[in-house]
Amino acid sequence: MDTKLKNYSHLITTKTIVFILVILCFTGFITAFVNIAVLNDGDFGIVYEDNYYLSRSYMRESENILNDLTRLIGEYKNEEQILNGGTVTEDEMRREEEKLFSEFQYNFRSYNPNLNEEENYKKFKEVYADKLTQARDRVIKNDLREYNLLLQRLKEHKGVLYYASNGVNVYTNSTELKKEHFKSYPSFIIFDKYEKEFYPTELKDNQYLYQFTNIVNDFDPASNVIYIAYTKEFLDPSIKEWKEDKVTATNSLYRLAGFLLGLALSFVYLILVVGRKSFKDQEVQLNVADRLYNDINLLLCIGLIILWVGLLSAVNSQNIHRMIIPVTIPVAAVGLVLVLSLVRHFKNKTIIKHTLVYSILYKVFKFARDVYDSGSVGVKIVLIVVAYPALVAMTFFMFPVTLGIAAWFAFKQIKSFNAIKEGVERIKGGDIHHTIDVDGSGEFRRLAANINSITQGLKSAVHNELKSERLKTELITNVSHDIRTPLTSIITYVDLLKKEKNPSKVEKYIEVLDQKSQRLKILTDDLFEAAKASSGNIPVNLERIDIVSLLNQGLGELNDKIEVLDLEFKINYPQKNIYISADGKLLWRSIENLISNIFKYALKGSRVYIDIEDLGNEILLTIKNISAYELNISADELMERFKRGDESRSSQGSGLGLSIAKSLIDIQGGKFDVQVDGDLFKAMIYMPIRKSNE
Template structure:
């Protein structure tokens, strides 16, 4: 194998074997395609397109007669003229009228008035055109009648309740059902015999026509005699045998061709399995783009010659296939060589021309700074003018356009810098291309972007600080005011019972104040990352199940129903169990405060590959007229009135804690649907 696999003799032998197989493949395909009305996929003649076509013209004519033309009186009355077709004719006449009267500048009529004027002035032309259409329709009507009169088979009988059309003495459905094959359209149904006809993929050719008929009073019978069917059945059987035989040949030749071509593609250009170099011959010097053009030219020539030879002499097809295949595969294998050598694109005439031109321009471009390039242009332009003196106007025009473009780019940059200097930090300088001016514009835009980001961040920071001060002041002042008020009441109260009630209120407000302070402290620690994180293997389902059990009283208090969807197998994440539960606890607290009483809460656990996604969904009790991004900000609540007991820090703390564990926390709002999504890395055993 090592001795003969890459030898030239072996390659030549395999090449001609491949040509032989390819010739067999093409010849088999030609024989299959050129056999009329044959298909190895059709089980019988009655399922073939040829059988359906026998009735197609007649049923088209009958459908036209009974739905469109009906009778001469109907046609003469204009009833067969399609209203859309007539509208197009009128529009064309109206357009002609407008064109001929376009110079009448004193006429300021509206389009409606113009149309009325047109109807009056063009009344004769409109009438003449309509009469011509009626005559055309009448002529087509008589053509159809004559065509049906000349039809011997299929035998047909049709009636729309007012008029009958027939080429046989048979009238009733029983008469047609006595024939070897028939189609009967009656009572909204198209019945075909033999029954296998109904399984034909071409049956819709007929049903599309019958669907246009009025089923209440229309009847159509089609039938075929034994004398008509016998020769066609015999011919179809013979053609099917030919097609099946050539399909069998195709299944034999195709693998041989594929394997021989793959073998040649592997060994071509090399002298052994260890040979890394590709060896070229004189044919391989032809540029690849010209090679491809020649290949397509050969295919076009093959198609033309094939069509010509099929009409003259089938025996000449084989030599023609062999000749074109030899030339074509020599060119294709040359392309394979260049593909293996990584020169498929480089060895093209187009690439060589562009490459040399680009190399020349690049050498000039790299030769120095803008001053040197300008000097080269000044020197090179007269040379170009002298070399192309016969097209001097074109050359000077290109030079003027180039100079204008560069000046315009410079002016654009100058105006942009002035705009930014004036304080418009959102201004963008747009300069197309990759030249010096384009790079300069991009550098200015980069500076502008950095300035704009700094300003935006500063504005956002100031806004957050303002909101923080406002919201903290509001949330702390409320319990603090209550404490001061009740302390004053307690000082003056002598009734021990009322004093006890005041103490309970003081305790409640003090705990509320402590909770706000703790939340603020936790938010600061979470944002700064000053919290120890111990990542470990956490069973998400167990954590959630245990946690929901701990808050069962709150679930019952709010009349909520929790629905949990999770994979059958356990899912584990890499997380800190304490911080993860704190995040989930904050989400549950948010749900208890803002969810519609008596509604459902959905918790979906999904394995998305490298991550586990935990999704919480609930319906808000109040309208969510706030964006999801704003809810993530500190001290933001779903209720802008801030009447609930929350601090507005829960979601912010939850996000910070999830991010500390290497996860992602996001919110989504769709109408009144509130959805929180936690994504954590799946636990993998190292």
């Protein structure tokens, strides 16, 4: 028997069979693991659950319903409570106040750093009273939206009856509200003041029950009542589905353990026999695959892992079980060949020597040693005896010349050094326009060029700082002008409204107040959106978008405004579909800002040209129109915040449209530019093209 084992254990046929067995076990293990991790959410707990009522599935369904009901009767109570601000907590308002106070500190001209924190906070409360009110309204809207979402979610539960009350508010989907009615169903959960009832009774043994009951622990048991009952309509398919999932998880677990054991045994056996003809054989047999350098081999193994992960990541989770075998088998086969090659080199003690890095270093060292060892001792002595005196003799006869050359070279270097030293002193003294001029080449020349580059950067920084200060001044002036105009009107009409007794005039004053307040709201919203866009604090969801369809759909929605302004839109685009990589909402917001500018500033009755060009790797979207105002301003200035084409600032724009559009295009990876030619205004958007296979 031992002789037969020795004869067959190291045969190429045996090794091939074990090799295939390793691949099959590895593929089976990965397949079983993916089935559990992806299809069963990695949940092995169902294997140990005795019945549905002790399962996580039952408790999770109940927990969702109970959580929604407790939030309704405990947190929200009713819609009136929410609208009256009863759900707005101190913590929520404190967070909103902290955000606005930070904005007040850094962005508002009324903040006085010389005052203490308490005085500034008092001033903040006065100046930001409207924004604080808006923040509170926003919190209320969010609570109202969450409240309606809970109601909608409860309606989606089929075959589940519920009743919840806090003594005042009641939420139920049952016409019969008595506890006995709910207890007549096959399964129920009762929280009646201090009483808790579960049926079937084994629910009390459910290991997830503590998570469930923790939901109602913070409630006042004296007033809160919750009944939940499950009908056969709900339980029968749920129990059937649980049983099927349990069978699937159990089978997957057995397969996983079996394949893992087979993989371990076959792989260990393969490691023991690879490279040798018998267990007593000390010589390692290498093959063609072992000619590959070990470090290259290791890099290929890592590359195969990355390739395998990448291929499976690109597959939809619903189809991954179909692709796992055809992807894993070839990758695992190639990877196992490479790993076994490393094992053979390890046995052969050439794991380090047979690397590309070692080979290169060894050859360089050997070449240097061979060059040194190539000459005999006699040759070396002749070279030293003949070459050294010859060099001394040449130096002696040329001594005056070499001395003059050395003196000239030293003088030139000292001159360059002094020029650099003097230039640095002048730049240090504030003359940033000074340029250090050093002739020739060498280290001093490069040093002078580097210092000159520093002065250029310093000049650029000073220029940018001056420009920034100018922009800040203009920003404050423009913001003050734009906000003060409607604010002054509001104050004036409020004073008139206080004194006016005529109802018809009161109605007119109120209409004006509404217009001005809406104008003020638009300005502040635009300012906030511009700040948010420029900071990049906007989530971007890049997807494959048909730019032509997006443009046509958007213009269709704006058709009424286009007809009112008597504008004629001319659209030119390629016949084939063009897909780009962009966030549809942000891209349309940018285009909408440009079209909004056209509505405000374009000459009535004129044409608007929109062209889409395919540039290969990107598309160019160009929007051109004739301005109703004289554009006596550069394109760069138009891109600045609160800049308008009409310097009188008589139009209704905020001057932020182009700034917002540019920021939104930038965060999507595109480019935005504008050009002005007389009264012709042209906006250009470049966006990367997305291929169908990306």
